[in-house]
Structures are given as structure tokens and as C-alpha cells.
Amino acid sequence: MSKAGITVATADPPAPAVRRLPRRRGIELALIVLAVLLSVYGYCAVGLAQHGTLPPGAAGYGAGLGVLALLAHLAVRLRAPHADPLLLPIGVLLNGLGLVLIYRLDLETPGDRAAPAQLVWSTLGVTLFILVVLLLRDHRVLQRYTYVCVVAALVLLTLPILFPAVNGARIWIRIAGFSIQPGEFAKVLLAVFFAAYLAANRNALAYTGRRIWKLRLPTGRVLGPIVAVWLVSVGVLVLERDLGTSLLFFGLFVVLLYVATGRTGWIAVGLLLAALGAVAVGRLEPHVHSRIETWLHPFASIDAGEGPNQLAQSLFAFAEGGMLGTGLGLGHSVLIGFAVKSDFILATAGEELGLAGLSAIFLLYGLLVERGYRAALAVREPFGRLLAVGLASLVALQVFVIAGGVTGLIPLTGMAMPFLAQGGSSVVTNWAIVALLVRVSDSARRQYDGPGTP
Amino acid sequence: MTRHIRHAGVFCALLLVALLLNAARVQVVQAPEYDRSPANRRPDIARYQEPRGDILVDGRPVTGSKDTREHLRYERTYTDGPLYAPVTGFASQLYGTTLLEQAEDGILSGTHPMLAPFPLWNDFTRARSRGGDVVTTLDPAAQRAAYKGLAGRKGAVAALEPSTGRILALVSAPSYDPQPLSGNGAAATRAWRRLNADRDRPMLNRAVRQTYPPGSTFKVVTAAAALDAGVVKDLGAPTDSPDPYTLPGTRTRLTNASRGCRDASVREAFTLSCNTVFAKLGVEVGVTDMTATAQAFGFNDSALRVPFAVARSTFDTSLDKAQLALSSIGQYNTRATPLQMAMVAAAVANGGQLREPYLVERTTRPSGSTLATSGSRAVRQAMYPSTAVRLRALMREAVENGGGRRAAIRGAKVGGKTGTAQHGLGNSGMPYAWFVSWAQGDRDLAPRVAVAVVVEDAEAARGDISGGGDAAPIARAVMEAVLKSR
Numbered sequence: 001m002s003k004a005g006i007t008v009a010t011a012d013p014p015a016p017a018v019r020r021l022p023r024r025r026g027i028e029l030a031l032i033v034l035a036v037l038l039s040v041y042g043y044c045a046v047g048l049a050q051h052g053t054l055p056p057g058a059a060g061y062g063a064g065l066g067v068l069a070l071l072a073h074l075a076v077r078l079r080a081p082h083a084d085p086l087l088l089p090i091g092v093l094l095n096g097l098g099l100v101l102i103y104r105l106d107l108e109t110p111g112d113r114a115a116p117a118q119l120v121w122s123t124l125g126v127t128l129f130i131l132v133v134l135l136l137r138d139h140r141v142l143q144r145y146t147y148v149c150v151v152a153a154l155v156l157l158t159l160p161i162l163f164p165a166v167n168g169a170r171i172w173i174r175i176a177g178f179s180i181q182p183g184e185f186a187k188v189l190l191a192v193f194f195a196a197y198l199a200a201n202r203n204a205l206a207y208t209g210r211r212i213w214k215l216r217l218p219t220g221r222v223l224g225p226i227v228a229v230w231l232v233s234v235g236v237l238v239l240e241r242d243l244g245t246s247l248l249f250f251g252l253f254v255v256l257l258y259v260a261t262g263r264t265g266w267i268a269v270g271l272l273l274a275a276l277g278a279v280a281v282g283r284l285e286p287h288v289h290s291r292i293e294t295w296l297h298p299f300a301s302i303d304a305g306e307g308p309n310q311l312a313q314s315l316f317a318f319a320e321g322g323m324l325g326t327g328l329g330l331g332h333s334v335l336i337g338f339a340v341k342s343d344f345i346l347a348t349a350g351e352e353l354g355l356a357g358l359s360a361i362f363l364l365y366g367l368l369v370e371r372g373y374r375a376a377l378a379v380r381e382p383f384g385r386l387l388a389v390g391l392a393s394l395v396a397l398q399v400f401v402i403a404g405g406v407t408g409l410i411p412l413t414g415m416a417m418p419f420l421a422q423g424g425s426s427v428v429t430n431w432a433i434v435a436l437l438v439r440v441s442d443s444a445r446r447q448y449d450g451p452g453t454p
Numbered sequence: 455m456t457r458h459i460r461h462a463g464v465f466c467a468l469l470l471v472a473l474l475l476n477a478a479r480v481q482v483v484q485a486p487e488y489d490r491s492p493a494n495r496r497p498d499i500a501r502y503q504e505p506r507g508d509i510l511v512d513g514r515p516v517t518g519s520k521d522t523r524e525h526l527r528y529e530r531t532y533t534d535g536p537l538y539a540p541v542t543g544f545a546s547q548l549y550g551t552t553l554l555e556q557a558e559d560g561i562l563s564g565t566h567p568m569l570a571p572f573p574l575w576n577d578f579t580r581a582r583s584r585g586g587d588v589v590t591t592l593d594p595a596a597q598r599a600a601y602k603g604l605a606g607r608k609g610a611v612a613a614l615e616p617s618t619g620r621i622l623a624l625v626s627a628p629s630y631d632p633q634p635l636s637g638n639g640a641a642a643t644r645a646w647r648r649l650n651a652d653r654d655r656p657m658l659n660r661a662v663r664q665t666y667p668p669g670s671t672f673k674v675v676t677a678a679a680a681l682d683a684g685v686v687k688d689l690g691a692p693t694d695s696p697d698p699y700t701l702p703g704t705r706t707r708l709t710n711a712s713r714g715c716r717d718a719s720v721r722e723a724f725t726l727s728c729n730t731v732f733a734k735l736g737v738e739v740g741v742t743d744m745t746a747t748a749q750a751f752g753f754n755d756s757a758l759r760v761p762f763a764v765a766r767s768t769f770d771t772s773l774d775k776a777q778l779a780l781s782s783i784g785q786y787n788t789r790a791t792p793l794q795m796a797m798v799a800a801a802v803a804n805g806g807q808l809r810e811p812y813l814v815e816r817t818t819r820p821s822g823s824t825l826a827t828s829g830s831r832a833v834r835q836a837m838y839p840s841t842a843v844r845l846r847a848l849m850r851e852a853v854e855n856g857g858g859r860r861a862a863i864r865g866a867k868v869g870g871k872t873g874t875a876q877h878g879l880g881n882s883g884m885p886y887a888w889f890v891s892w893a894q895g896d897r898d899l900a901p902r903v904a905v906a907v908v909v910e911d912a913e914a915a916r917g918d919i920s921g922g923g924d925a926a927p928i929a930r931a932v933m934e935a936v937l938k939s940r
Contacts, residue, residue, distance in 0.1 A: 255465070259458045299491065308493040318480045319488035320496050332499055332525075355481040359474055366470045373463040377456060389459055396466040400473060409476040 024085040025077050031089035032073055036066045039096025042328055046104045049329030061103075064119065065096050068126045075130040079137070080442035084375060087441065090368045091129075091434045094419035095122050095427065097361070100328070101348050102422050105341050108334040114341050114422045121424030125431030132435035139439045143383050146196040150229055153189035156182035157236045183245050184416070184425035188432050190233065191252060191394055195386035197226055198260035202382065226253075234277070241287055244401050244413030250274060251397045252390060259389050260382070288411075295411040310336055310344065314406045317347040318358075325354025341422040343414050346406050362403070365418070369396040372437050378444035388440045391433045495525075500582055502526040502547060507562040507585030507820065509542050509554055511592045517542060526638055530555075535631030537601050540610075540624050540659045541592060541813065543762075544632035548642050553659065554588060554813065557761040561586045561817045561825065568825055586825055589815045591620035595935035596903070600625040603928030608910035610660035612793040613932050616800035616892060616904045619809030619831050621760060623905075623932055624793070626664075630656035662764045665789035666908055669875030670727045671888045672784030674798055677724060677732070677848065679739045679747035681841040686735070689721045689844060699730035702775035708733055711874070724848045725856035727872060729783045736782020737775050744782060745771050750836040751808065752797050753790070760793070760813045767794040784875060795890045795906035798836075802849060802869070803892035803901035806842035808834045849891070858891065861926040863934055867894040867901075872926065884911055889925035893933035903936040905929045 040062035047055030069092045076083055099122065103115040136142075142149075159182050163173045172179045230253050234246050254270035257263075281288050293300070294311050301309045308316065317333040320326060331351035336344045350358045372392025376385045398418055405412035416426035418433075480488075488494065505519035505528045516538045518531040530545040532538065543553025551559055560566035562585045567573070569583035593613075600611035604627035613623035634645035649657050658664060680686040686693075697716040698707040708729055715728035723731035736744055745754075748769035752758065756766040770777065770787035780786035790798075793811060801808040810831040817825040837845075849869025852858050858870035870891030887909040894901040907925040 255462050259455065259462050262455065262458045299493070302491065302493040308491075312491075312493065315480060315484075316488050316491065316494045316496065318477070319485035319494075321481050322485055323482060332496055335495060350477070350481060355477055358477050358481070362470060362473050362477070366467070369466050369470075370463070373459060373466070376459050382455065385455060385459065389462055393462065393466060396469055400469040403473050404476065407473070407476050407480050409472065 023081050025073075025081060028076065028085035028088060029073055031085065032069045032092055033066075035089045035093035035096060036062060036069055038093060039065055039100055042097060042100040043103065045327070046100060046107070046329040049327060050104075050107050061099070064123075065092070065099070068092075068123060072126050072129050072133075075133045076438060079133050080438050082445040083438040083442040084371050084445070086367060086371050087434055087438050088129075090364050090371075091419060091431065094361070094364060095125070095431075097349075098345065098417075098420035098422075098427075101345055101420065102341050104329055104352070105334060105345075105348060107329070117424065118422055118427070121427045124424070125428040128428055129431040129435040129438075132432060133438060136435075136439055138443065139384055139387060139436060140381070142192050142387070143196045143199070146193055146200075149189040149196070150193040153186040153193065154229070154232060154236075156186040156189070157233055157240075160240055161236070181416075181423065181425040183240075183242060184423075184429040185432075186233075187245070187248065187252075187394055188391070188429055188436070190229075190249060191256075191390035192387065193229070194226070194253065194256045195383055195390045198256055199381075199383035199386050202260040238281060238285070241285070242414065243281070243288060243291075244405075244415035247401055247413060248394070248397050248415070250277075252393055255393045256386055256390050260386060291411045291413070295408065298408055310339065311406070311408060311412055313337065314344050314347040315408055318350040318407060321351040321354045321358070323355050325350075325352050325357055328352045339414070342416060343402065343412075343421065344406055345417055345421045346403055349420070350407075361420070362399070365395065365399045368392075368434075371441070375437060375441035375444050379440055380444075380447065384440050384443065388437060391437055391440075395430070395433060498547070499525055499527075501563055502528050504528065504564060504582065504584050506530060506545065507564070507587045509538075509558075509562075510587055510589045511538065511597070512594045513589075514594075515587070520636075522637070524638075530633070530636040532631065532633045535633050536629035537597060537625075538592075539629045539632050540626040540661055541590065542632065543659075544635045546632075546635040546642060546646075547638040549635060549646055553762045554590070557759070558588045558814065558817065561588055566825075569819065584820045586820055587818045587822075589818065590813055591615075591622065591815045591828075592624070592813070593622040593936055593939055595939045596623040596932050597625060599623075599931040599935040600907075600928065601627070601629075603907075603931050604909070608654060608660075609908050609925075610664070610792040611905065611907050611928060611932060612661045612791075612796040613903055613905045613936065614796050614800045614809075614811055616804035616901050617809070619800070619811045620815070621793075621811050621813045622903060622936055624661045624813070626658065626660040628654050628656045660908070660910075661792045662760070662762070663791070665765050665767055665791050665794075666886050666888075666910075667788060667875040668784040668790040668795055669873035669886065669888050670729070670732075670784060671795055671798070671871050671873035671890045671906070672782070672788055672790070673724065673727065673732045673873075674802060674845065674849070674871050674890065675748055675751055675753075676736050676739070676744070676782045677720065678751075678802070678837045678841055678845055679744050680720070680735050681844060682747060682837050683739050683743040685738050686720050688719075689848065690719050692717045692719050693723070693731055693735070695723075695728075695731045695734045697728075697730050699733055699779075701733070701779050702737060704776045706776065708779070721848060721851065724871070725852050727852075727857060732783050733779035737779050739782075741771065741773055741778055744778065745769060747837065748788075750834060751801060752794055752834075753788075758810070760811050762813075764793055765791050767791050784873060792906045792908050795888070795908075796904050799849075799870075799890040799892045799906060800904035801836040802842055802845045803894070803904050804842075805839045805900075806835055806837040808836040810834075846892075853891065858889065858926050860923070861889065861891050861930040861933070863893060863930060863937065865896050866933075866937055867896075868892070868930075868933065869901075870926065870929065886910055887924040889929045891926075891929045891933065893937060895937045898937075903933050905932050907932075 043061050044054055044058050072088055102118050106113045106115050159173050172181055233249050257266045298311045313336040333348040333351045369392045372388050376388035379385055395418055402415040402417050404410040416423040418430045508515035509517045516533050519528040520531045522529050526547050541554055543555045545551045545555040564583040564585040569586055596613050600623045609627055611625040630649055635642050698709045700707050710728050710730055712726045715730050718728055718731055753767045753769040758764045767790040777786050781788045812828050812831055814828055816827040819825055846869050853861050853868045853870045857872040861870045862868055873888030875886040890906045892901045892904040907929045909924045
């Protein structure tokens with residue numbers, strides 16, 4: 001622990017347990033109700049814009065979302081009474097908004113309805129959330145399963161190689177008519193593994209090994225396994241052509257390594273490796289090379305007379321939104337074509353809700369990440385800290401990679417926008433992330449409540 | 455560790471800031487540029503979201519809109535496609551717009567700023583008003599008469615109201631139906647290819663976009679120039695002109711199609727359509743005065759809009775005497791659109807005053823209230839009023855005793871001039887039959903209609919081609935239709 005954070009209220013040693021922190025479950029409930037109402041309002045707005053009448057499913061939709069959210073809320077009340085009251089409502093609001101956007105796009109593509117399946121997956125996600133909150137009484141239990149996690153993650157990552165590629169990426173497996181992206185689940189498992197492993201070995205990483213100039217190299221025995229895991233996962237991803245996820249793992253790895261060891265050198269090494277990897281992959285992979293070309297010249301295909309590519313269509317959609325957007329149900333983001341409900345879902349939000357709505361969505365994600373970090377700062381043991389940082393960074397990096405991609409900030413890599421995008425695996429995974437954050441934040445705030453609380 | 459967690463948190467915050475700034479860049483700063491991109495279909499979608507305004511003839515719309523329930527929702531329909539195509543043009547989702555559809559597109563598609571409820575309202579709300587209507591000056595009876603007269607032939611008709619410049623008929627044959635071009639499917643592409651490959655060029659608007667050598671009809675201009683310049687004082691006095699006439703400075707000899715042209719008076723020469731007399735007359739008037747008169751009638755003017763652009767009719771300004779002689783009888787480099795020749799007849803009929811022709815009476819809001827009226831158009835004095843009076847007499851005589859007999863209408867004063875124009879290499883092409891005329895009912899204070907007719911491929915032996923035979927009956931039908939309609 002550093003002594004630099006003097007201003008930090010949560011720095012050790014613990015304050016005497018006189019102060020009882022308010023649990024704020026009522027606030028959580030109010031926010032959940034607000035989130036459900038906002039989603040229902042959006043749903044109605046879509047119906048009014050498209051048909052001039054309230055959509056028939058509005059009540060059912062609201063009731064479904066409300067019941068799910070309330071059940072999750074009850075689980076939190078029962079088993080994580082001290083948890084941060086913002087985490088669950090943000091998840092509910094983003095998920096509800098995602099359902100509205102997908103429903104809205106379904107109206108334009110009658111042959112391809114995605115909203116019902118997404119609703120099923122959301123139900124599964126919330127169920128998983130409830131299960132995690134109810135069954136995982138303490139997040140430290142996860143430390144026992146460090147190696148189970150890593151093996152499971154690697155298996156999940158390699159599974160899709162056995163299945164045919166879809167749109168140039170081998171990231172799906174098909175079971176009983178459902179297509180699942182196992183890589184999504186692997187994200188959480190790897191985050192758990194990294195957190196647990198680094199929590200156990202951070203001193204060895206930071207203070208042992210040879211010194212070369214100013215950089216202290218940890219011993220191979222400590223560093224070996226983690227680099228091996230990371231290399232294998234990245235290698236698999238390059239094979240599967242899923243660059244977004246590989247970028248994500250890389251970022252997660254560097255962030256956790258830095259937080260665990262406090263060595264700035266890791267950032268330098270990480271950036272160097274990233275640059276090398278990017279150059280190598282960009283040279284070797286035509287798929288990636290074309291993505292970078294598209295990012296540099298999004299309108300080149302138009303000048304070449306081939307019509308606008310997806311990124312150009314996405315930029316057109318964002319531009320059409322302007323400050324306040326066209327209004328839900330009144331945009332034409334469906335012009336983007338395939339992946340409009342998954343990778344490019346943000347373009348619909350940008351076009352129909354405008355810069356105002358898009359910023360609000362970004363800020364919701366920012367708030368979620370910030371609450372994750374806050375839990376990390378509040379909790380006392382290294383595993384909890386690293387786990388919360390890892391999960392929050394996972395969300396932050398995902399949002400940055402895909403949102404930056406569709407708005408032309410960075411080269412586009414396929415990835416699901418957490419909670420918003422169509423994609424069952426992604427929704428379920430993100431609910432698991434929120435559940436783990438709830439668990440960590442609960443234990444972080446419980447310690448101020450003193451012992452003997454029910 | 456706390457410190458490093460904070461650092462990592464700051465890093466995530468920076469990512470968020472980058473996203474927010476970039477979103478503002480794309481959605482606000484660069485949005486106008488992206489919106490203008492030709493590949494962005496949103497303006498098109500917005501454009502076809504509402505039914506297009508209509509083009510009205512005599513109070514009835516000749517266009518419509520059909521809801522296709524596709525992305526580009528409304529398609530243009532036409533009630534009498536081929537009849538009005540030279541006026542309306544087409545409005546295609548694939549190939550853009552032409553003629554009135556193009557010139558009045560702002561009104562018809564609702565983007566015209568005057569259609570907004572308040573100034574700048576649409577710019578703020580990014581909304582689009584519903585399209586307004588365009589009321590034309592056409593006389594449907596005259597239009598139909600011209601269309602029927604040209605049936606099965608190649609040619610064009612333009613009819614004007616001399617006192618105002620209102621265009622009463624504008625017909626080009628063969629015509630086409632603009633409706634198949636309206637959509638954006640394979641059918642539209644097929645229609646487009648077929649129409650463009652057609653050797654008869656149905657999409658060419660011969661009345662305003664094609665120039666022809668006006669032939670003998672140009673003698674009206676030459677006579678006006680001679681009278682205005684004082685070269686001719688007495689129309690009945692014999693002119694000192696040989697038959698055949700050797701073009702000055704050459705060995706080329708100009709002949710006539712009819713007899714009795716040697717030393718004929720201008721009146722006789724006009725009735726008989728003597729090339730020799732008018733060629734010599736043009737030389738006597740000189741390039742300067744001939745050019746001035748031709749340009750006063752509207753030749754060499756490329757700025758005319760009715761509201762769509764009209765092809766420039768030409769009278770060459772740098773000529774030697776031989777070329778001037780040929781130019782004066784409507785050959786050499788003299789070329790005119792049918793509309794231009796209708797303007798010549800109208801100027802004569804209107805006492806020498808030429809009213810600029812126009813096609814749009816007024817534009818209205820979708821509610822029917824008037825948005826703008828055409829107002830009075832520019833007036834030009836093409837010739838002295840006295841000259842116009844004498845020319846009118848000449849033209850009436852040409853109808854009564856000359857080649858224009860077939861244009862005579864019972865109970866009306868009709869003046870006209872026939873023309874047969876040679877063209878092609880060594881005059882090998884089928885000559886064009888021309889007729890320009892004006893008509894005044896017995897009860898009218900002034901002539902009510904001026905017409906120009908050109909027929910490209912009169913189906914007759916070459917020798918028989920004459921404006922009097924092929925074009926005059928069509929002109930007569932059009933004039934009768936106008937005189938009948940009150």
C-alpha cells in the first residue's frame with residue numbers, strides 16, 4: 001500500500017466503527033423505478049413515431065423489465081444490503097434502453113426480429129445476476145478457483161475454432177439453434193484469474209528479480225504463467241480474427257499489472273508490445289489492414305464509386321443526429337445494414353437521441369466504471385481491489401473500443417456495446433460483471449458498519 | 455496501490471472524455487459536411503417522405519404522387535405523361551429532375567424557404583414543408599391539338615399569347631412517358647436505357663432545347679430589319695433583284711422554289727417566299743442592322759428562362775456578304791428553336807413589342823394560397839409599331855394568297871409564314887417544314903395566339919415538302935383551339 005494517498009478517506013487503518021453508513025436501498029429502488037419508466041417511455045416513443053399509436057406490448061414490456069429489476073433488487077436487499085445503490089439501476093437502464101433500440105430497429109427489418117431473443121437473454125442475465133448475488137456470499141471465494149477460471153477461459157476461447165467463421169470472425173459456437181460467443185464469458189474469467197494471480201504474487205512481481213538499468217524484471221517463475229496465459233489468449237484471438245477482444249485483454253492485462261505492482265515500466269513495456277503487435281498484425285492480416293485503411297479514409301469507398309461502407313454509413317447516422325437527435329423511431333440508421341443491432345447499435349442511439357442522448361449514455365457507462373473504481377478504493381484486500389478494477393476497466397475498455405470504432409476515433413473492431421447491443425452472451429456476461437461489482441462494493445461498505453450486522 | 459488505482463481511474467476517465475469530444479466532433483462540427491455527402495441517402499429519404507407538390511394545367515393537376523411504402527416513399531405519377539412531358543420533364547429518384555420539375559423543385563419538394571411557416575424555421579427544426587403547387591400558363595386544348603397534329607411525326611410546336619408572353623402550348627414529338635422513370639427499381643433503369651437508346655430521341659425537348667435552321671420563316675425577321683432600317687419604304691414597289699441571285703463575291707447562284715420572283719415587290723416576294731429577294735434585302739440591310747433586329751427578337755440570347763433554360767437561337771454576327779445573304783433567308787448559321795420563332799410571330803402580332811415567354815403563372819402553398827405570381831415580364835421593342843403593322847399585313851396576305859392557305863380560319867384574322875429549311879451535308883437531309891403564324895378572332899382587340907410549328911420528317915417526297923403542306927394545318931388546329939377556349 002502506498003502512503004501517497006493521504007487525502008483518501010478510505011486509506012487504512014480503518015476508522016473506528018461508530019459511523020453507520022446509510023445503506024441507501026430505498027434510493028436504489030427509486031432509481032430502478034425511474035430506469036424502468038424511462039425504458040417504457042422510450043418504447044412508447046418508438047411506437048408513436050412509427051405508427052402514431054402506443055405499442056401494444058408497452059405494458060408487458062414494462063412489467064417484464066420491472067419484475068426482473070425488482071427481483072434483482074430484492075436479491076441485493078437480501079444478500080448485499082450495503083452494496084452501491086447505483087450499479088443495478090445503471091444496468092437496468094442500459095439494458096432497457098438496448099431493448100428499446102433493438103425493438104425500434106426490428107420495425108425496419110421485419111424479416112429479422114431480434115428483440116424477443118434479446119429479452120430472453122436479458123432475463124437469463126438478470127437471473128445470473130441474482131444467482132451470483134445470492135450464492136456468492138464473499139467474492140474472496142473466487143480466489144480458490146484461480147486455475148479453474150483460467151483453464152475454463154482458455155477452453156472457451158479455443159472452442160469457436162471448431163466452428164465455421166461468421167463474417168470473417170470465428171467467435172461463435174452454435175448450440176441448439178443458439179449462437180453463443182464464448183469469448184464474452186472468458187473476459188470475466190480472465191479478469192478473475194488476473195486479479196487472483198496478481199493479488200497472490202504482486203510482491204514477488206514488484207520486488208524480486210534482476211534489475212536492468214531502472215527496470216526491475218520479475219523472475220520468470222512468477223511472470224511465466226501470466227504471460228503464457230496472455231499470449232495464448234491473444235494468439236487464439238488473432239487466429240479467430242477477433243481483434244477487439246484481443247485489444248481488450250491486452251488493456252486489461254496492462255492495467256491490472258500496473259495497479260498490482262505499481263511499476264510504470266509495465267505501461268512502457270505494454271505500449272511497446274502493443275505497438276509491435278499492432279504493426280505485425282496490421283502487416284500480416286489483410287482483414288486488419290483494411291480496417292485501418294477504412295478508419296483513415298472512411299469515405300474512400302464512396303470516391304471509388306463503391307458506395308458508402310459501414311463506417312461511413314455510421315458516421316452519416318451520427319451526423320444526422322446533431323445536437324438533439326431526430327427522435328426515437330425517426331432516424332434511418334438501418335441504412336448501416338448488417339450488424340446495425342449489434343456492433344453499430346450506438347449509431348442508432350446517436351442518430352435518434354442526438355449528442356445529448358449519446359453523451360448521457362456515455363456518462364452512464366462512466367458512472368458504472370467510476371462506481372467500480374470507488375468500490376476498489378474502498379475495499380481492503382488486494383484481490384477485491386484488483387477484481388473491481390479489472391471488471392470496471394473491462395467495461396471501460398469495451399465501451400471505448402466499440403464506441404471509438406463506430407464514431408471513427410479508432411479503427412473499428414467488432415465488439416458488443418455492453419448491455420445495449422444485440423448479443424446474448426454479452427448481456428449475460430455484463431450482468432455477471434455488475435453482480436461481482438455489487439458483491440465487492442457490498443463487502444467494501446460493510447466493513448464500516450462494524451461487526452455484528454445482520 | 456491506492457495511488458495506482460486512481461491513476462487507472464484517471465486513464466478510464468480520459469477514455470470517456472475522448473469519446474465525448476469525438477462524439478461532439480462527429481455530430482456537431484463535421485455533421486454539415488457528412489450531411490452533404492452525395493452517398494448519404496438521408497436527404498433523399500426526407501425528400502421523398504412526403505407527396506411532391508403538383509403541376510397544374512388549367513386548374514387540374516397533371517402530376518401526382520404514389521405511396522410505394524419503400525424507403526423513398528413517394529414516387530411521381532403523371533396523368534398525361536407524353537402530352538405534358540416537354541413541360542413537366544421527369545422527376546426520378548434515380549436520374550434527378552428536368553424541365554419544370556427541376557426549375558420549380560424547391561417549391562414542389564418543399565425546400566423553398568417561402569414555404570416555411572416562419573423565416574428560418576425549417577433551418578432550425580431541420581423539418582421540411584410539404585411541397586407547394588405550380589400553376590402553368592398552358593391551354594390544355596391547344597396542347598392537345600398540337601400533340602394530335604404531330605402524332606406519328608418528329609417535330610415541335612410552341613404557342614404563345616402575344617400580349618403577355620404566356621406559353622399556351624409546348625409540344626415535342628415523339629414524346630415519352632416520364633412515369634416509368636419515377637422510381638428507383640430495375641424498371642426505371644430499363645426505361646432510362648430504352649429511352650436513351652431510342653434513335654428518335656423521345657426525351658429531347660424539341661420545342662426549347664433543339665435549334666433548327668428556320669428557313670423562310672426567318673424572312674419575317676429580315677423584312678422587319680429592312681423596314682426598320684428604311685431600306686424598304688414601299689412594300690409594293692418592285693425591288694431590283696435578279697433571279698437567280700449570285701451571292702456577292704462567289705459564283706454560287708441562289709434560286710427560288712416559285713416563279714415570279716424577279717424584281718418582285720417585297721409584298722409579292724413575301725407571299726411567294728422568294729429567296730432571291732430576301733437574300734439581297736439582307737445584304738442591303740447589312741450585318742449590323744440585321745444582327746440588331748435578330749437580337750431584338752431574341753436571337754443570340756442564352757439567358758432566357760421560362761423558367762427552365764432555352765437553347766440559344768443563333769444569328770451569326772461575323773459574316774461576309776454571301777454568308778449574310780444566306781443567313782437572311784434562315785440558312786447558313788442561322789438557327790432557331792420553335793419557341794424563338796413563336797416569339798418572332800408574337801412580336802409581330804403584338805405591335806412590335808416582345809414579351810418574354812413564361813410558363814409558370816403562379817406558385818401556391820399546399821393550402822392553395824398564392825406564394826408568388828410570375829408578375830409582368832420584361833418587354834422588348836423588337837421593331838417599330840409601324841413596321842409591325844405592315845408585317846402583319848404581309849403575313850395575312852401570305853395566308854390568304856400564299857403558301858399558308860391551309861392555316862386560314864373562318865371568322866378570324868390569321869397571319870403566317872411558311873418555311874422549308876435545307877439541312878445536312880450538301881442539303882442531303884430531309885428538309886424541315888416550318889410554319890409560324892398568329893391569329894386574332896373577329897371579336898378580339900388583339901391577336902390571341904402566336905404559333906411556331908416545325909416538322910422534321912414530313913412523310914412526303916422531297917419536292918413536296920413545304921411548311922404550307924405539313925406544318926400549317928397543325929398551326930391552324932392549335933390556333934383554333936386557343937380562339938375557341940374562352
